[in-house]
Amino acid sequence: MGDDFYQIRDDAPERAYVAAVARPNARIEADLAELRELLRTAGCETVGELIQRRDQPDPKTYLGRGKVEELEEQLRATGSEVLVIDDELTPSQQRQLENKLAIRVIDRTALILDIFASHAHTAEGKLQVELAQLEYQLPRMRGMWNHLERLGGGVGTRGPGESQLETDRRLARDRITLVKRRLAETGKRRRLQRKQRADGIVPTVSLAGYTNVGKSSLLNALTGSEVSSRNRLFETLDPTTRRYSHVGRDYTLTDTVGFIRKLPHGLVEAFASTLEETLAGDLLVHVVDAAIDEEERLDQMRSVMDVLDQIGAAAIPQIVVLNKIDLVDPSERQHLRNRLPDAIQVSAFTREGLDELEIAIAEHFSGLFEPIELLVPHSEGGVLSSLYALGAPISSREDTADGVRIIARLPASERDRYERFRVSVRTPIAPSGVDAR
């Protein structure tokens, strides 16, 4: 048999075998279902699964010894090409498993990193993924050379050894420093752009939520854009901001990376600058999937709140939206209304509930934009045009002998600028031509 026998067609899905330790009270079925989705997104086929119930993973080999042996047979029988562990492995657990099983072993973090790497499109997104990958690899590099040295030296193992390792790690660390510097620069640029946007008084709304709940679909439905939306996890990595208008007022809506349970901490850090877009919102629309079972939904909502907490966004006001309501039958809808009475039920597909969502967003902001009454002398024409340029809603306008009287809703940040034109609250609006003083 020649080498051809082992050749895999490039487009054939990689055959992945999944193994996991189920700790007491773990929701192992839901976790594995999600891992299978991750694998599907990464272009792998799940050919088998092995679960071991244990209080804690084995510190050395993750699974217990008996299970490792069982696994060895399974891997052979299924012709698996990679073993995927639904957990974060220590570098030494990964090495030990690879040694014992003679197969490539990856953990949940590496799998997510792999998906992120192929979904990142912008320069910044790619840098963020590279940073996370380098930081993941750095502690794992030591093993590579130890591997060789443990084989006892001799022909074929002489050469770089530990000195090469040192070089490799130094190179990796240098690269990490460089990538961090570049990220800091792109972050600064982005913040500047955002500030320019924010200098107008357009309220900013961010979509947040678990992956695959329909955030991008909602962005598209509300703003008429065509951001990519697919039934894959982490379809969106790079934040996208679009404008929409509702009853004459503009809003910006930002779509960002979706969250997931057990999101590796390094990734949250690497994506901090993208997630900052979420933080920059005046309002979060927390999108939840209405069409999944209740326990899973609560789990997902909890995970989202955890990540929001980690990035310091837990205090931003939230509107909860139950999307994909088109898939839910009437009795279940009523049940959802009882369970989550404040949530707005919508469908990005049928557009039902979108009006209600737009109104809820508008109401949130109208409360923040307190109406103030101004008297702008005729000599200060520039002030009026600056007010109009802000796009602030103006509910009344009257020309008087002293100037133009206006009631406008201004955000707190703009109020100081117009304070000197403010009319005291009790002064009635005088009919035109009559001196009100």
Ligand SMILES: Nc1nc2c(ncn2[C@@H]2O[C@H](COP(=O)(O)OP(=O)(O)OP(=O)(O)O)[C@@H](O)[C@H]2O)c(=O)[nH]1
């Ligand atoms: N039936 C139904 N399906 C929807 C609805 N909204 C989104 N979907 C589907 O759900 C899947 C995920 O949609 P996306 O908009 O990509 O979800 P996302 O939250 O942006 O996902 P990530 O970017 O991966 O985090 C796609 O297959 C959509 O077609 C909806 O209102 N009803």
Ligand SMILES: [Mg+2]
């Ligand atoms: Mg998306």
